[in-house]
Amino acid sequence: MxxxxxxxxxxxIYEIIEESPTIRTLRLRPERPIEFRxxxxxxxxxxxxxxxxxTPSSSHYVKDVMDITIMKTGFVTEHVHKxxxxxxxxxxxPYGTCYPLEKFKGRDVLIMGGGVGMAPTRSLFLTLxxxxxxxxSITFLAGARTPADMIYKYQIDEWRRxxxxxxxxxxxxxxxxxxxxxxxxxVTKLLNKINIDPHxxxxxxxxxxxxMKFGTFDLLKYGYAPRDIYLSxxxxxxxxxxxxxxxxxxxxxxxxDGPVFTYEVIKDExxxxx
Amino acid sequence: xxxxxxxxxxxxxxxxxxxxxxxxQVIVPRRSMVQPRDLFFTALNDKVEMVLxxxxxxxxxxxxxxxxxxxxxxxxxPKVKRLVVGAxxxxxxxxxxxxxxxxxxxxxxxxxxxxxxxxxxxxxxCAEIGVSCHCNLVGGKPYAEEGFDLNLxxxxxxYYHLSVGSAKGEELxxxxxxxxxxxxxxxxxxxxxxxxxxxxxxxxxIQNAGLERGENYERLKKADIRIWIEEAxxxxxxxxxxxxxxxxxxxxxxxETTGKEFIKDKSWDSCQVNGYARVxxxxxxxxxxxxxxxxxxxxxxxNMPANFGLLGCTGCGRCIxxxxxxxxxTEVIKNVMEAKQVQETEHV
Ligand code: SF4
Ligand code: SF4
Numbered sequence: 001m002x003x004x005x006x007x008x009x010x011x012x013i014y015e016i017i018e019e020s021p022t023i024r025t026l027r028l029r030p031e032r033p034i035e036f037r038x039x040x041x042x043x044x045x046x047x048x049x050x051x052x053x054x055t056p057s058s059s060h061y062v063k064d065v066m067d068i069t070i071m072k073t074g075f076v077t078e079h080v081h082k083x084x085x086x087x088x089x090x091x092x093x094p095y096g097t098c099y100p101l102e103k104f105k106g107r108d109v110l111i112m113g114g115g116v117g118m119a120p121t122r123s124l125f126l127t128l129x130x131x132x133x134x135x136x137s138i139t140f141l142a143g144a145r146t147p148a149d150m151i152y153k154y155q156i157d158e159w160r161r162x163x164x165x166x167x168x169x170x171x172x173x174x175x176x177x178x179x180x181x182x183x184x185x186x187v188t189k190l191l192n193k194i195n196i197d198p199h200x201x202x203x204x205x206x207x208x209x210x211x212m213k214f215g216t217f218d219l220l221k222y223g224y225a226p227r228d229i230y231l232s233x234x235x236x237x238x239x240x241x242x243x244x245x246x247x248x249x250x251x252x253x254x255x256x257d258g259p260v261f262t263y264e265v266i267k268d269e270x271x272x273x274x
Numbered sequence: 275x276x277x278x279x280x281x282x283x284x285x286x287x288x289x290x291x292x293x294x295x296x297x298x299q300v301i302v303p304r305r306s307m308v309q310p311r312d313l314f315f316t317a318l319n320d321k322v323e324m325v326l327x328x329x330x331x332x333x334x335x336x337x338x339x340x341x342x343x344x345x346x347x348x349x350x351x352p353k354v355k356r357l358v359v360g361a362x363x364x365x366x367x368x369x370x371x372x373x374x375x376x377x378x379x380x381x382x383x384x385x386x387x388x389x390x391x392x393x394x395x396x397x398x399x400c401a402e403i404g405v406s407c408h409c410n411l412v413g414g415k416p417y418a419e420e421g422f423d424l425n426l427x428x429x430x431x432x433y434y435h436l437s438v439g440s441a442k443g444e445e446l447x448x449x450x451x452x453x454x455x456x457x458x459x460x461x462x463x464x465x466x467x468x469x470x471x472x473x474x475x476x477x478x479x480i481q482n483a484g485l486e487r488g489e490n491y492e493r494l495k496k497a498d499i500r501i502w503i504e505e506a507x508x509x510x511x512x513x514x515x516x517x518x519x520x521x522x523x524x525x526x527x528x529x530e531t532t533g534k535e536f537i538k539d540k541s542w543d544s545c546q547v548n549g550y551a552r553v554x555x556x557x558x559x560x561x562x563x564x565x566x567x568x569x570x571x572x573x574x575x576x577n578m579p580a581n582f583g584l585l586g587c588t589g590c591g592r593c594i595x596x597x598x599x600x601x602x603x604t605e606v607i608k609n610v611m612e613a614k615q616v617q618e619t620e621h622v
Contacts (some may be wrong), residue, residue, distance in 0.1 A: 006347040006527075008536045047531040074554030081599070090536050215617040236553065238527070241381035244543065245524045246551035248573075251459065251580035274559060 005241045008045055008090030009034060011066070016085055020144075023116055024081060025057065025069040030091055033063040038101070038127040039120065039260045042093030043240045044068060046079045051090070053237035055120035055259070059127045060098075066091075069119035069151065083227040095240040097260045099124050099204060099230060101131075107201045108136045110194075112215055114143040114187045114207025121206050122231050125159075132164060139166040139194055143187020143207070147171050147180040148245065187211060190216045198223035200230055213273040216263055226264035230247035233272070235259045240264055275436045275447075276463055281454040282426070282434060283324065286359055288453065290318045295449045297394075301338060303360045304332045315358075326360040327428045329404035329416075330590050334520040335365035336372060339389040342517075342541075346527070352388045359396040363418040364409045364588040366397060368520025370421055374582040377521055385540075388532030394442045397422040397445050401470065403477045406591025408604050411482055413489075414589050416474040427467045435459055435467045443556075485604045491575035493611045503532075503614035504565035505606045508599030512542030515593035516570065517605075521578070521586045524550070544571050571607065 015027035034042065038060045045051040052074075058067035072081045083089065093173050109128060115120035121140070128138055140159075144150040150171065167272035168190050170183035183190060188211065203224055205215045212231055219229055237255040247254035250269030252261070266272050290300040294527055299317055302324035306312040311330045315338060338358060369390075376383040377390070399418035400407075409416060418425050423443035426434040436456070438447050450456065459467075459513060516522045525544040531537045546566050552558045560566045578586030593603050 004347060004384045005421075006538050007383075008347070010536075018371055045529055045531070045536060047536065048529055049530045051527065074556070077554055236551070236559075238551065239525065242378075243376060243381065243383055243523070243525065243546070245526070245573075246543075248577060253581075271559065274557065 004125055004242075006092065008043075008092045010088050011091045011118035013083055013085055013087050013089065014065070016083070019069060019246070020149045021259070023069060023071045023151050024068050024150070025119075025151075026060040026080065026083065026089070028066045028068065028089070029064065029131070030066065030199075034066060034091060034094065035059055035063065037098030038123045039098035040094035040096050041120075041234075041237065041240070041255075042066075042068075042091050042095070044070075044080075044094075045090030046076060047088070047090065048085065049079045050076045052076045052261075053095075053171055053190075053234070053240060053255070055123060055232065055234065056118060057119040057122045059123060059130055061127060061130050069116060069122070071116040093240060096237070096255050096258055098099050099260055101127070104128070104202050105134045106136060108139070108196050110139045110141070110196055110201065112141045112143075112187060112190075112203065112205045112207070112219075114211040114215075115145065115149065116151070117207030117211070117232070117234070118142055118144075119206075120234065121204060122152060129162065129165075132162070135164070137164045137166065137196075139196060141187055141190040141194070142167070142169045143171070143190070143211070144169075145172050148175075148180045165193070186214075188215045190221050191218055196224075198228075200225075200228070202228050202230060204230045204232070206234065209273050220263075226267055229263040231261050231263055231266070233261055276429070276457045276459050277434050277436050277450065279428075279434055282450065284437075285450055285453045286324070287318065287356070288318075288355055291320075293452070294445065294567045297357045298354045298590040299356045301356060301358045302326070305327070311576055322573075324360060326398040326426070329402050329407055330362040330365055330592075331399050332518070332592070332595070334368060334518055334590070334592065335361050336368050336520050336523075338385055339393070340372065340376075340523060343539055343541040344385050345530075346383070346385055346538050346540045348530070348535050351384055352392065354392060356389075356393040358393055358397065359398070360393050361397045361422070362400055362590075363397060363522050363591040364407075364414055366395070366418050366421045367414060367584070367588040368590075370580060371582055372522040373434075374584065394423045394446055395442075396424045396426060397498050398425070399427040399471060400448055400474050400517070401428055403474065403481060404591060404595075406594035407478060407589065408485065408591055409589030410478040410487060411487070411604065412585050412587050412589040414561065415471070416478060417471050427470060429463055429466050431471070432581060433463075435463060435524050464539055482622065484602070485608055487608045490611070491579070493615060494568075494607070495576055496615045497610045498614045498616050499568075501610050502568045503564045505601070505609060506564035508545075508601060509563055509567045510598055511546050511548065511563050511566065512598045513546045514598060516544040516546055517542060518592040518596045520588050520590055520592070521574070537596060540620070545573065545606050571610070575607075588592075594622040 009028040017025040025269040041055045057069040238246040242256045289297045303313040397418040422439040525540040528539045574586030
């Protein structure tokens with residue numbers, strides 16, 4: 001008999017990193033390693049509360065532990081933010097499609113991550129770094145609302161020292177009392193600060209819906225082809241296995257045909273940005 | 275093969291009473307006491323009178339395989355061996371959709387799969403047609419041609435023609451043979467089968483004359499949105515239509531974990547209610563009623579065909595009977611398919 005797709009693997013929280021006032025990273029040690037490919041997602045259960053789909057933010061080369069970065073946005077995530085070190089949560093997965101790293105080989109890879117959308121793209125970034133020789137260059141454009149909302153600040157210096165890596169950051173605004181000496185603009189406008197040949201090079205976008213939408217339009221204007229724009233349609237998934245139909249985007253399921261889609265594939269479906 | 279009605283009815287009763295064939299439950303349609311036109315599935319016992327040759331029940335066959343609420347993790351996989359007698363062709367088509375959705379190479383719903391495995395289905399041709407029946411408009415027939423274990427066609431008041439459609443059906447037939455007298459069908463009797471079937475088809479054609487609309491369902495998607503707004507006017511979003519549909523399978527999951535073991539329940543959801551597919555932060559995919567109303571039609575006629583190669587509508591007509599807004603599903607389809615088409619789809 002086939003195995004129950006709802007079976008969860010208990011995982012212990014061994015560390016919590018408070019990334020911003022609303023975002024934290026759970027560092028998890030599952031009872032058995034969960035092998036995933038970067039871009040795929042897992043379902044995380046807070047016992048007795050519920051579950052939600054999240055993309056790991058750690059590299060897929062790291063097997064016995066997993067980082068998941070989560071923003072407080074609703075009922076389940078509120079409880080994620082109440083969790084403490086030592087608590088046990090449930091994980092099932094991985095589900096869905098991954099970033100097609102084979103196609104990225106030998107290319108200039110551009111990554112655009114906004115807000116908590118930096119989480120799945122950090123997983124990609126860290127995975128790419130593992131095989132840095134395989135890629136021509138990696139450019140990461142990171143955006144957040146304010147400096148306080150910017151996540152993974154503690155790793156930025158280390159990342160910027162890596163050859164072939166360019167890491168630009170912007171915030172939408174700098175409230176009084178906060179300081180920021182990098183760009184102040186929408187993350188999509190960072191495109192003006194780089195110089196990549198859009199021809200035949202991949203770009204990965206993940207962030208809030210408006211950012212995905214206008215980011216995609218800006219990338220098209222910049223010269224990227226729809227087939228080279230990879231979108232992570234993150235937030236729609238629910239059961240993770242194509243059994244609840246919640247994440248249907250026209251003829252596609254975000255959970256099975258995605259979450260990683262090229263713009264080429266979904267551009268003609270309705271309401272993709274909502 | 276030919277079997278007498280009284281003998282095979284008695285056989286079904288013995289399956290229930292004596293556990294013949296190892297069946298622990300025999301489920302049949304019976305008439306509602308309040309509204310005799312309505313049929314419901316019920317567990318057979320001495321007091322139940324089975325009604326096999328009429329049209330489909332009020333409750334979809336799906337509900338016997340996909341419960342309104344069921345423990346999907348941390349409970350026992352269902353093990354009851356069941357015999358369902360009197361299922362209809364349209365409902366069988368519904369199960370074909372669910373089979374593709376819930377039992378596939380990637381992921382299997384353990385409860386649905388177990389109920390399917392442990393249940394033998396005897397279909398019976400429709401001799402009567404319900405007022406909302408329209409299987410003929412979706413390429414269906416009022417009799418099953420595949421997917422059943424055993425099928426019965428009434429020849430006259432006394433006899434059924436019987437055919438076998440699966441290995442489970444073979445097993446059941448062997449059992450029936452041991453308990454009843456089965457004879458070979460004569461050419462005359464075979465002719466009667468197709469005559470009776472044609473008679474039912476004709477009733478459907480007459481009933482649904484004028485509602486034909488072709489099969490170019492992309493037109494539903496491309497129709498001017500104003501027609502949808504109009505058609506949805508009396509829809510109150512009660513979700514009756516999705517609950518009663520033979521192919522709807524949307525669910526929500528409830529985490530019921532209290533102790534160490536993880537426990538999850540699934541329950542029916544409805545794309546007609548506003549909270550459907552609400553994501554963290556509160557956004558829903560279709561906040562307006564007419565968008566949700568339209569979604570149900572697109573799901574059945576455009577998305578499910580793309581996903582499964584099968585229409586999501588079996589023509590059972592239950593959504594017409596149940597509708598609080600007195601909306602006639604078949605008329606909506608026709609009206610929308612005949613409405614003005616617009617090119618761009620980003621109009622909602
Ligand atoms: S829709 Fe067709 S198959 Fe279903 S009950 Fe009515 S006549 Fe029978
Ligand atoms: S049964 Fe009728 S009123 Fe209720 S949601 Fe369906 S179409 Fe709307």
